[in-house]
Amino acid sequence: MKLKKCKNNHYYDGNKFPSCPHCINQKAAPRFSGILGLQQKKIPTKSPLLSEEIHYPALSQNNTVGWLVCLSGQMKGESFSLREGENRIGRSSNMDVSLFKEPSISRDTHAIISYSSDQNQFTLSAPNYSAALCCNGVPLKEPCFLSSKDQLQLGNCRLLFVPLCDETFNWKQYE
Secondary structure, X not given: OOEEEOOOXXXXXXXXXXOOHHHHHHHHOOOOXXXXXXXXXXXXXXXXXXXXXXOOHHHOOOOEEEEEEEEEOOOOOOEEEEEXXXXXXXXXXXXXXXXXXXXXXXXXXXXXXXXXXXXXXXXXXXXXXXXXXXXXXXXXXXXXXXXXXXXEEEOOEEEEEEEOOXXXXXXXXXX
């Protein structure tokens, strides 16, 4: 991870984003002026509940266990590392696999690829199973195991699954 700070003091991963994704979203947002702007100032800001769990992938330093490579879509040619445990895939910048240029993908957790080092197995699942998630052309209705070179279709984006950990390699050998 290459942590960068933009001119507006936002932090972002320079390996995933060519420029600050927060500033890009601010530029794209509509600007209101006049009376609407004055009324907006009177609306109190609500703080998130303290019990709310927020996922910060930058804080987890798990071993790389595989990759996803984008075969088609807005991010064609890009690759994404998969880590031990859960890898959440979505459009938001706080996802483990951030497909931020893909408008057909859910912002928050479109799919999840999990790796279990105990079972040496990859699993594909989704919080809301829909036709917008397929594995090898078959719509996903329940969690399924992934194999080398499986193709995942998330919205208009096609990803190739490339495992590092398999029957010939596992990080447990190096503990």
